[in-house]
Amino acid sequence: MSESGSGEGLSSSRARTMPSPFSFPQPSAIAARRIHPQTRPAFVHLRVSNLERMLAFYRQILGLQVNRASARKVTLGAGGRDLVILEEFPGGKRYRGVCGLYHYALLLPDRRELARAIGRLFALRYPHAPTDHIMTKTTYLDDPEGNTIELYCESPEDGIFSLQNGQFFARRADGSWSNGREPLDLEALFAYLEKDDRLDLPLPPQTVIGHFHIHVADLEQTRFFYHEQLGFDDMGIAAGFRMGMVSAGGYHHHVGYNTWQGEGAPSAPPDALGLEALAFSFPNLEAWQIFRQRLEEIALPYREQDQSISVTDPSGNKLIFFVRG
Helix, strand or coil: CCCCCCCCCCCCCCCCCCCCCCCCCCCCECCCCCCCCCCEEEEEEEEECCHHHHHHHHHHHCCCEEEEECCCEEEEEECCEEEEEEEECCCCECCCCCCEEEEEEEECCCHHHHHHHHHHHHHCCCCCEEEECCCEEEEEEECCCCCEEEEEEECHHHEEEEEECCEEEEEECCCCEECCCEECCHHHHHCCCCCCCCCCCCCCCCCEEEEEEEECCCHHHHHHHHHHHCCCEEEEEECCCCEEEEECCCCCCCEEEECCCCCCCCCCCCCECEEEEEEEEECCHHHHHHHHHHHHHCCCCCEECCCEEEEECCCCCEEEEEECC
């Protein structure tokens, strides 16, 4: 591994062919008025105190590219796709014990790209936590202002994780059980790299937001909002783990939610740094119009601007829905 991050590749004689994906767990329940199954997480909008410092991290450490920039706002992404918006918020404060962002997750196309991203973090000696969730391989890191980021790829051929009967569980493909939070086998992961793989390149153009994970005040209230009202698939609640998940189209989760800040945790104050909004995209205008009609029918308050709809969940987390370009 290149300690300098200068672009020398990691190599291994054990490089292997990429595994083919298996099936994901089935939803616990599908809403009567289901959100379009091709609805996807699009970008996260963050309030930051020091735009210059944050921009350096997102470009040099994480490997995102600048799509647009102004004096107080920068939009970054991969392959021209917007993934992260950083907006400077003078006078903002970091609060503990409130609802908001737990982490957002960047989904990489395969293990080779995850290996390259993790190799880059090691080369730059940036702290992170490689973890094996069985169905996904991942690492976690914090940006300079404490926003947690997950970098992951799918690995359902290794097994599944799921929320069932009020508990979180993971089961390997051989039938054995796991807590789903094991140390990642880095030697096996780096075997996917090839001699000419560089660590200093930006994240691949296929990179997308895979999911969001948020702090909320109440699990059942949150499930009702995202599943019954917005129409996401209910992927289950693990009351003992104080966590639930929802998705569009049966994915394992596009939104994870937890009460780890405490039951009844307050919404983030107006001057809070961190989460400004989570954005989702619809595949076409018809899907967006059906969604808007649904909000009208249930009298859920929303704001509309330029074919963009924003709503706020019961814990004060802002969501944006727009048509994918």
